[in-house]
Amino acid sequence: xxxxxxxxxxALVRADFTYDAVAExxxxxxxxxxxxxETTPGLRxxxxxxxxxxxxxxxxxxxxxxxxxxxxxxxxxGLVDRMCVEGLLEQSVGEVAARLDVRPYATEHAGPAGxxxxxxxxxxxxxxxxPGLDGAPQRVGTDHVLGISPASTSLAQxxxxxxxxxxxxLGTGCGVQALHLARHADSVVATDVNARALRLTRFNAxxxxxxxRVDVRDGSFFEPVVGERFDLIATNPPFVISPATxxxxxxxxxxxxxxxVVEDIVRTAPDHLAPGGWCQVLANWVISEDQPWDERLGAxxxxxxxxxxxxxxxxxxxxxxxxxxxxxxHHPSTGSATAAATADYRRRYETWLSWMEEQRIEAVGxxxxxxxxxxxxxxxxxxxxxxxxxxxxxxxxxxxxxxGAAARHEVGPESRLxxxxxxxxxxxxxxxxxxxxxxxxxxxxxxxRARTADTVVxxxxxxxxGDLEVGQILDALAELLDLEPAATREDxxxxxxxxVREGYLTPADPARTSH
Numbered sequence: 228x229x230x231x232x233x234x235x236x237x238a239l240v241r242a243d244f245t246y247d248a249v250a251e252x253x254x255x256x257x258x259x260x261x262x263x264x265e266t267t268p269g270l271r272x273x274x275x276x277x278x279x280x281x282x283x284x285x286x287x288x289x290x291x292x293x294x295x296x297x298x299x300x301x302x303x304x305g306l307v308d309r310m311c312v313e314g315l316l317e318q319s320v321g322e323v324a325a326r327l328d329v330r331p332y333a334t335e336h337a338g339p340a341g342x343x344x345x346x347x348x349x350x351x352x353x354x355x356x357x358p359g360l361d362g363a364p365q366r367v368g369t370d371h372v373l374g375i376s377p378a379s380t381s382l383a384q385x386x387x388x389x390x391x392x393x394x395x396x397l398g399t400g401c402g403v404q405a406l407h408l409a410r411h412a413d414s415v416v417a418t419d420v421n422a423r424a425l426r427l428t429r430f431n432a433x434x435x436x437x438x439x440r441v442d443v444r445d446g447s448f449f450e451p452v453v454g455e456r457f458d459l460i461a462t463n464p465p466f467v468i469s470p471a472t473x474x475x476x477x478x479x480x481x482x483x484x485x486x487x488v489v490e491d492i493v494r495t496a497p498d499h500l501a502p503g504g505w506c507q508v509l510a511n512w513v514i515s516e517d518q519p520w521d522e523r524l525g526a527x528x529x530x531x532x533x534x535x536x537x538x539x540x541x542x543x544x545x546x547x548x549x550x551x552x553x554x555x556x557h558h559p560s561t562g563s564a565t566a567a568a569t570a571d572y573r574r575r576y577e578t579w580l581s582w583m584e585e586q587r588i589e590a591v592g593x594x595x596x597x598x599x600x601x602x603x604x605x606x607x608x609x610x611x612x613x614x615x616x617x618x619x620x621x622x623x624x625x626x627x628x629x630x631g632a633a634a635r636h637e638v639g640p641e642s643r644l645x646x647x648x649x650x651x652x653x654x655x656x657x658x659x660x661x662x663x664x665x666x667x668x669x670x671x672x673x674x675x676r677a678r679t680a681d682t683v684v685x686x687x688x689x690x691x692x693g694d695l696e697v698g699q700i701l702d703a704l705a706e707l708l709d710l711e712p713a714a715t716r717e718d719x720x721x722x723x724x725x726x727v728r729e730g731y732l733t734p735a736d737p738a739r740t741s742h
Contacts, residue, residue: 257269278301333348354375357374398419416442418443510596533635643694
């Protein structure tokens with residue numbers, strides 16, 4: 228590859244073309260408007276910026292309007308002609324326009340050993356231009372390379388960030404996940420079937436100075452890594468559930484029927500994980516009329532993996548079809564739609580909806596699949612398939628890691644446990660009543676779970692400070708509440724295991740409990 232990525236990086240740094248600086252220049256209103264694909268507030272703000280290089284780059288790449296040639300050359304000294312040749316820009320008489328999006332991106336990672344804390348790192352991502360700005364027609368080509376999106380940021384927040392030796396970004400697109408993985412993996416393999424995506428991933432790896440750690444390969448799904456194993460696989464596959472009409476947007480449509488692409492990844496990924504490795508998938512799945520969603524997905528899971536599957540959202544078929552027809556630019560624009568465009572939209576809508584009815588699809592679920600290949604293959608797998616549409620703490624990755632650690636922790640009567648500091652107890656009942664009608668334990672961080680508790684569970688959680696064994700606490704509660712001790716242990720030890728798995732209780736520090 229040429230030295231253009233490095234020269235471009237130098238120019239972007241000189242102009243302070245970073246996420247924080249762009250947000251400050253635009254101000255909250257214009258910045259929020261741009262997130263809604265509206266550019267007018269941003270154009271007004273940048274017009275007042277005296278033609279600074281930062282304002283020029285914002286107008287050129289983010290607001291997608293032509294800029295004066297002299298201003299472009301001042302912001303990108305010595306690079307305009309080369310960027311035109313490479314297809315990033317196009318030049319007309321006295322003006323320069325963007326042909327690709329160059330977008331600043333910020334990520335946080337752990338600070339150097341011995342220093343602690345987090346470090347903000349500024350990255351840049353090149354992709355195809357953002358479609359649909361200001362309500363303009365947004366048809367995209369079949370090989371469109373999507374840039375930073377809600378899906379890519381969701382997967383980045385989901386992915387565990389512990390140091391690993393080898394990582395795989397399956398279906399890399401423009402390489403966003405590969406850039407993240409390169410910060411904590413010794414080596415990263417990034418795969419895709421879209422030749423334009425592969426080219427942009429290589430450019431982005433060089434632009435962000437990680438090209439030596441990112442191996443970009445052409446091929447479908449796991450074909451480019453046959454026989455190889457990884458400590459971490461992250462993937463946002465083309466999961467859209469649609470009929471096979473012959474049209475396919477590579478970034479979102481796999482060409483496989485229904486949710487087959489997700490099923491194939493879930494079934495096959497363990498063959499490419501090193502012992503103790505993780506695969507984390509952002510996915511859609513079918514909710515059929517004749518089978519619960521968790522039962523259906525549970526059948527995909529192998530016996531040698533622990534699995535945490537979280538269903539974050541459910542859409543009915545009509546809402547799902549409308550979402551993705553708008554995404555592909557087929558929804559006719561209000562007030563400007565031709566009769567042909569409206570008829571085409573209705574035909575596509577009817578075809579898609581009829582197909583979903585034929586497939587007996589009741590709804591579509593969206594969420595996360597986290598697979599952990601256990602090192603102890605003989606142990607029983609830990610499984611949780613959870614519907615949780617509520618707000619969670621981001622990034623959610625530490626909570627996924629904590630779940631994995633809890634899933635491997637044996638809990639018995641001799642265990643010493645500690646209540647997580649963020650767990651709060653809420654009670655409800657009539658004023659003046661001696662006992663509450665309902666007790667709720669609620670987490671303030673991570674998944675922010677909540678569960679009801681009876682008197683025994685609430686008292687046990689309150690007593691877990693690492694000093695006493697679980698069995699001792701249950702025996703004391705049995706005596707206090709006039710319960711049979713053996714039956715109390717038998718009934719509540721499974722509940723204690725659930726509380727550990729769900730993160731309400733954690734193992735006490737061995738150093739603290741040693742005597």
